[in-house]
Amino acid sequence: MPVAQTENLNILAVDDMPSPEQIKALVPLTDKAAASVLAGRRALMDILDRKDKRLFVVVGPCSIHDPVAGLDYARRLRALADEVAETMVLVMRVYFEKPRTSTGWKGYINDPYMNDSFRIDEGMEKARRFLLDVAETGLPIATEALDPIAPQFYGDLISWTAIGARTSESQTHREMASGLSTPVGFKNATDGDMDVAVNAIISAASPHSFLGVSGQGQSAILRTRGNKYGHAVLRGGGGRPNYDTVSISLAEQALVKAKLPVNIVVDCSHANSWKKPELQPLVMKDVVHQVREGNRSVVGLMIESNLEAGNQPIPADLSLLKYGCSVTDACVGWDTTVDMIKRADAELREALALRERTE
Structure with missing residues (x-):
């Protein structure tokens, strides 16, 4: 009697996927890009270690869907980064994977x-x-790690990694973060729970062993040393923002209680701006004011920004897409982005000089 089929009952097809090594051979890392990646990581680690008094700002589109517009943005950001280099390290947000509550476009890779x-x-x-092209401009790159296998394909081009609000509690993502070569920001949970981020930082700092893939695309046991550059990202949640002085003080207390470095990044978007991009400048202004008033825990900010403000649905005829406008969350436009960053630069000069003298 034949054995009953008990697996792959809902699998329609299994298509071959190139290995990480094959993808890297098609798009090899260049010396110029590698230097950019390493310089970006070093600057971010120095900020987290309090060797560098500047802030870092992760800024860019909610998601990349048009590499031409994306590279246009990167070149503009590169020029802006040079202008504000005394106070901020600008890191381009390059997000390819979009977590979905139910359905929707899952991003450029998918x-x-x-x-x-x-x-x-x-x-x-x-x-x-695209990552290679951006790295060759000299910009450090930030991305969100959603698929646990994806970093094997392009992690060598990333300087900062975010673990999102939906995945900070995931054991899989905490284990993955423990082996990443970049600093990792863990967002608080969507309900605002800070303990999720604190526990994620602790977990990722420890060694782990877990299933993954090798560079050859074979199943492998990955063994990590732990990542000591985990830190918290406040993005609001539970129906309220959490970038105010009270919320930041509570986050500081949670990190101190857990005996972790008191490093906090504030996401100006998401629940902190009630998903209204026009409120992001107010969030940034408030946080910069806190730094001016003596805050020492805020080390970075995040901004969702694109060439054009707002967002747009994905049309059936892709030729109708508006150039440089988000197809996922709404963003502030380029002119607003420049204004936000230049205002922060002017206000931070005195505050960071004070940090230098008092720490």
Whole structure:
């Protein structure tokens, strides 16, 4: 009697995927890009270690869908980064993976042609190529780690990694973060719970062993040393923002109680701005004011920004897409971005000089 089939009952197909090494061979790391990545990581680690008194600002589109517009943004940001280099390290937000509550476009890697063809193999190569182009401008790059295998394909081009509010509590993502080569920011939970981020930082700092893939694409046991550069990202939640002085003080107390470095990044978007991009400048202004008033725990900020303000639905005819406008969360436009960062630069000069003298 034949054995009954008990697996793959809901799998329609299994398509081959190039290995990380094959993708890297198609889009190899250059000396110029590697120097940019390492310089970015070093600057961020120095900020977290309090060797560098500047703030870092993760700024860029909610998601990348058009590499031409994305590179246009990167070149503008590169020029702006030079202007404010005394007070801030600008890190370009390059997010390819979009977590979904139910359904929707899952991002450039998953569906690069935005037509439900799901050419993940091509999306991964395109994503790596875009990261290489951005790194070669000299900008450090930030991304969100959602798929636990994806960093094997492009982690060598990343300087800062976020673990999102939905995944900070995930053991899989905490284990992955323990092996990443970048500083990692853990967001508080969507309900505002700070303990999730604190526990994630503790977990990621410890060694782990877990299932993954090797550079050759084979199943492997990955063994990590632990990542000591985990830190908290406040993004609001539970129906309220958490960038105010009281919320930041409570976050500081939670980190001290856990015997962790008191390093906090404030996300100006998401629940902190009630998902209204026009409120992001007010959030940033408030946090910069706290730094001016003597706050020592805030080391960074996050801004969702694009060439054009707002967002747009994905049309059936992709030629109708508006250039430089988000297809996921709404963003502030480029002019507003420049204004936000230049205002912060002017206000931070005196405050950071005071940090230098008093620490």
